[in-house]
Amino acid sequence: MTSANTPDRFDPSSADARWQAAWDQAQCFRADDNSAKPRSYVLEMFPYPSGRIHIGHVRNYTMGDVLARTKRMQGFEVLHPMGWDAFGMPAENAAMEKGVHPGGWTRDNIANMKAQLKRLGFALDWSREVATCEPDYYGQEQALFLDLYEAGLVYRKESAVNWDPVDMTVLANEQVIDGRGWRSGALVEKRKLSQWFLKITQFADELLEGLSSLDKWPEKVRTMQENWIGKSQGLRATFKLVDTDNGIEVFTTRPDTLYGASFLAIAADHPLAHSLAANAPELQDFIATCKRGGTTAAELETAEKLGFNTGLSVEHPLDSHWHLPVYVANFVLMDYGTGAVFGCPAHDQRDLDFARKYELPVRRVVADGDNDGETFEGNEAYTGPGRLVNSGWMNGLTIEEAKAQIIAKSAHEGWGTAETQYRLRDWGVSRQRYWGTPIPFIHCELCGVVPVPKKQLPVMLPEYVDFQTPGNPLLRHPTWKHVDCPKCGKPAVRETDTLDTFVDSSWYFLRFASQPSDKPFDRDVLAKWLPVEQYIGGIEHAILHLLYARFWTRALQHIGLIDFAEPFASLFTQGMVTHETYSRVDGSNGQPIYFSPDEIERGGESASLKADGAPVEIGRVIKMSKSKKNVVDPDNIIATYGADAIRWFMLSDSPPERDLPWSEAGIEGCSRFVHRLWRLFGQFDAAASGDDKALDRKRDQTVAAVADDIAALSFNKAVARIYELTSAIEKSSPSVSRSAAIRTLLLLVAPMMPHLAEEAWAAIGETGLIAQAAWLAVDPALLVEDEVTIAIQVLGKLRDTITVAKGLPKEELEALALASDKVQRALDGKAVKKVIVVPDRLVNVVA
């Protein structure tokens, strides 16, 4: 292909592909495990191969790419890999809808998307590419799963699970949102099934404690994980049922309020409620009512506290003559704590609502300021600090003291123990799907559940499968599940569940760093690369993926396979790419009809439809979505403007953690800048003479600032600096300094606009690839200005500025300031009380 560049225009349609091929041929982005250089592992969250790269991917991968390319130029051995999170439901949906095989569909998508990523010029080490759907990946995952099983971190149990009736599979708690499946949106049902679990709760405390070491993670993500783990400490206590030997166990974080108890409440699913209901139709009805209740935020907000008096009583643990009624209540959750609570209405809002409704006693046991009366007025529970009152021997203690003492007393007397509860549940990983990692176990009638011997791994998915019937294709496959028991040799059946795809993404960053064929990874090689220095991805993975990956890392450390606890040293969550919407109201039904950006002619403040030239309404700038038709296709943009323009757009203007509004005008501006740089690079003159100290200074200041900005991921600021240097060079006259500045500018933009940079690098006569060129050294002396502009204030208001030599003594600055006409006019004859002088900054005259 020949270049179609002109002195005025850079032609990406020929240059982009040429340089992409050159990088491939030089293999310049391959990471060397044995390099002696310092290392840097830059990772972006790998994509699901849906078929098309969307603009959010482009933003994510451009940021990582700039970082990786900069680090490489700065002398680091950089690992910057890419792969595919390739198992999951959409492939099976495609199989059902279009009759294609999930494997074929997925691999085609991967090929398409890989080509798209190459067209964007990302500096990726493709030799380390992994796809989780390939046996060389999921087979190693099976090996790790068996290791965790041996260590007791995998178990199987019969449990009520979240069943998605549309996808016909089990969902983890994390995948149920407002009672609906996260993917299908179907109302989730409870079913009893034998399921595989990973013991994430064993690491609850570690995962919580570990958050405090992650000081390069966003506060927001750490808080979200902390809330998700949901640690609370308190007392588990038994309330003895009157006239029986049985009791009801409750968990409370407020044992200090025990003297304020006025009832016990158990969940509708509590075993005691079920046994009582056997002979009580009214209670059966009540339990059914509780289950019908909605689970959305709005419904819970307004839901009335309902209770059913069982007629049973329990003894108060501190006074066996004090009896409390037992209710079944709709606000008690079976799957938290013990499924039973004691109600202390004065100091818990729900309990107060309940007590007022059912006219139960409300007794104050924590003083609210001076108010220590036993009778509690009003309908707002007091949950603040205070001293214990109306609590016998505990009176006068603080809440914390009372908690400690009553826990000690309960343990001593045998009716309670200190307990820590977590909201976090063990991770159910069984999925009744085909397109996932087969769980490597065999069910034998004689030997029970038997792990597949490691030498028989991988347990491969069968190729020919029927997708036309709902349910698990592996379960009804005619032959696949039938095997001999590895222990006794008798006929047995395979486990037909596959692993949640979040398991696949919980260790892929390890496989990138090391991928031997005979084991999941090499421990010593991992030690060279991990933890990931910079991880970049969307905030939507703040809990699930990032918590699971942390858990796997800790679990693998726990069983001695790796030597570090946290996988991602620094995490960055980037904002979304948004776009305005274009719509017209449909006269017939009043609903807006949306138009895609390609159908629109966009003016300065208005927009019209290309088809009829009539105006359309410009709507809010919102997240790109198919239903609002406000999506833009990266391929079209690359074809029109080239990869460098879209990359530059992704870095410009908005800070990377915030949303980036896409606009036609914006991408055109970026494209104009590409050509502007090209023209400027064309002015490089190796034979120029003379120097330009001011330009030299600007050049080195820009290099230092851009390096800092990129290291801080403040790409928008680096971009602004580059614009400034560009303008400064354009305004300068030819000199050695000017040519040096042009060469510097080229190196500065190389990580961001690599194709343009390579083309210009060759054009100015440099040999070799700029991708492999060394970053810029700066002269520290040049970073310091020798002249400074001083602000002169009177009473804090700017009145004048003066430009003076840097480092001028205070007295001289003061004299210069007072000599200013403007200052004298502002003083208007008033006496000067004092003068504040900040050297090289400002003078403030106080009158």
Next chain:
RNA sequence: GCGGACGUGGCGGAAUGGUAGACGCCGGGGACUUAAAAUCCCCUGAUCCUUGAUCGUGCGGGUUCGAGUCCCGCCGUCCGCACCA
């Protein structure tokens, strides 16, 4: 309800407690051109009595010589979690 983030021109956004609005976009004016595109130059927070001045970073206070920045109290927007005992 709990937790977090944010609030600066027409827009995206800059600003170690020290000249608010860098840089980009939009808009306006001009140069070049037969013309257009491209390119280049200038202007672009508001108001006024326009050589200058006053006001101005969601609102109200405070600390300070000096506050977009720090403190207190509100208001608003967005996000996450939630009958979690």
